[in-house]
Amino acid sequence: MSNKRGSISEKDLVLFGGEKFIKGFQGKEKPKIGVEEFLELADTWGYSASTIAKIKEIIEKEEVPSPHLARYYNPRPSKVKQLEEYAKKLFGVEYALVVNSGTSALYCAYVGCGIGPCDEVIVPGYTFIATAAAVVGCRAIPVIAEVDDSLTIDPEDVKRKITPRTKAIVPVHMAGNCSNMDAIMKIAKKYNLMIIEDNAQACGGRYKGRYLGTIGHVGCFSLSSYKIVGAGEGGLVLTSDEKIYLRAISYHDTAACWRPDRYAKERFPGELFCGQNYRMSELEGSVILVQLRKMEERVKRYNTNMRRVLSRVKKFRKVMPRQSNDIYGDVGYCLIFFAESSELAGKLAEALQAEGVPTGARGTRMARDWHIYAYWDHILEKKTVTPEGCPFTCPYYKGKLPEYSPDMCPKTLDLINRALFMYISEWWTEEDCINVARAINKVFSVFCS
Ligand SMILES: Cc1ncc(COP(=O)(O)O)c(C=O)c1O
Numbered sequence: 001m002s003n004k005r006g007s008i009s010e011k012d013l014v015l016f017g018g019e020k021f022i023k024g025f026q027g028k029e030k031p032k033i034g035v036e037e038f039l040e041l042a043d044t045w046g047y048s049a050s051t052i053a054k055i056k057e058i059i060e061k062e063e064v065p066s067p068h069l070a071r072y073y074n075p076r077p078s079k080v081k082q083l084e085e086y087a088k089k090l091f092g093v094e095y096a097l098v099v100n101s102g103t104s105a106l107y108c109a110y111v112g113c114g115i116g117p118c119d120e121v122i123v124p125g126y127t128f129i130a131t132a133a134a135v136v137g138c139r140a141i142p143v144i145a146e147v148d149d150s151l152t153i154d155p156e157d158v159k160r161k162i163t164p165r166t167k168a169i170v171p172v173h174m175a176g177n178c179s180n181m182d183a184i185m186k187i188a189k190k191y192n193l194m195i196i197e198d199n200a201q202a203c204g205g206r207y208k209g210r211y212l213g214t215i216g217h218v219g220c221f222s223l224s225s226y227k228i229v230g231a232g233e234g235g236l237v238l239t240s241d242e243k244i245y246l247r248a249i250s251y252h253d254t255a256a257c258w259r260p261d262r263y264a265k266e267r268f269p270g271e272l273f274c275g276q277n278y279r280m281s282e283l284e285g286s287v288i289l290v291q292l293r294k295m296e297e298r299v300k301r302y303n304t305n306m307r308r309v310l311s312r313v314k315k316f317r318k319v320m321p322r323q324s325n326d327i328y329g330d331v332g333y334c335l336i337f338f339a340e341s342s343e344l345a346g347k348l349a350e351a352l353q354a355e356g357v358p359t360g361a362r363g364t365r366m367a368r369d370w371h372i373y374a375y376w377d378h379i380l381e382k383k384t385v386t387p388e389g390c391p392f393t394c395p396y397y398k399g400k401l402p403e404y405s406p407d408m409c410p411k412t413l414d415l416i417n418r419a420l421f422m423y424i425s426e427w428w429t430e431e432d433c434i435n436v437a438r439a440i441n442k443v444f445s446v447f448c449s
Helices: 035-044 049-062 079-091 102-112 130-137 155-161 181-191 242-252 282-293 295-310 342-355 410-417 430-447
Strands: 095-099 120-124 141-145 166-169 194-198 218-222 235-239 319-321 334-339 359-361 419-423
Touching (some): 035 049, 079 235, 102 218, 102 235, 102 242, 120 130, 130 141, 141 155, 295 334, 334 342
Antiparallel strands (some): 095 235
């Protein structure tokens, strides 16, 4: 390789015809993610030691290659991509974007709709705090509206809260039940507003035959463990509006992996801006894909059982079922009644629970709950990430800030405090449902007739 004096010349380099220096490495590569990682996952489900040993034996024989668990640049067909394709077909929309949480889905939808400084967004006073917090995160002002007897946003109060700065309304389909979408879409048309459906709690629910999350301009879903379709964490954005989709996908991945050439210059004005990393991993994507395939069957079982119970509950003076905007479209996992008072709601819940009907009620306990606006301290006290207080102090905002207070939506508080939440099982048989209805009638007839 070297000349007489031991020095190396250009021709010794492989590039110029020399001999290759490194012909191989002794260290043998092992998959970055291999047997141990698979077993750790299996451990999550709590398999017995003997089952784990069998699984280990099988995967060792298979010589598991290192799986690529990111959705982009995946050598295998991406599960997250398959999930998006499946969601598009199932829900009948042009675009589906899978993200890593329901909160991320809300952010993408808000940014997708162009919500920002100087805008007001009307949200219901009964929803998970993320619906309102993401408005602040987008540097806009949340305006809190009452809910009606369906526990979803009250269209009459929405009308009262519209100002020249209102950009969007967020109907939230709470506890499986749809909002009054006809009334909301009518308002949107009249005032030229965007409708962003927060469908975190009613995946698979419908309104007059149409899937929730596909009626407004954009729909947001949470796909977390607690939801009808979900794994660990996840979210979904549905829209048929190309501009909303492109802005949402751009925001969900500031690294622009979703573009055909991520480093290419902007292909059209507005394609690129500073966003986040809300990408979902293949692990979650695989589980959620399977879950989504089961959605319709699950919802059918829940809705059937909810109606089986409800149709057998007699009428009583001091307790009323929650108003439904479409009983056949309700997902059906939660049957809600309103008692005459919060004291009565507490007593009924205790008695129902004792009879074996899974029931919850706030009653007079007044426990803190992130689903009730009165406990949204971050918003009521205008807490922001830096002391400058943007968006509440933003000079672009020309309106009069809403006067937030824990008692600003008295109707909402009254309804929630009097509500009884009965949790329906999709697995109950018809006989189970009959027995649940009998137990409800038994308790109601003692306290409510
Ligand atoms: C109505 C509503 N919106 C948004 C979210 C936020 O979803 P995630 O927890 O997946 O971020 C939730 C979660 O429970 C919710 O109930």
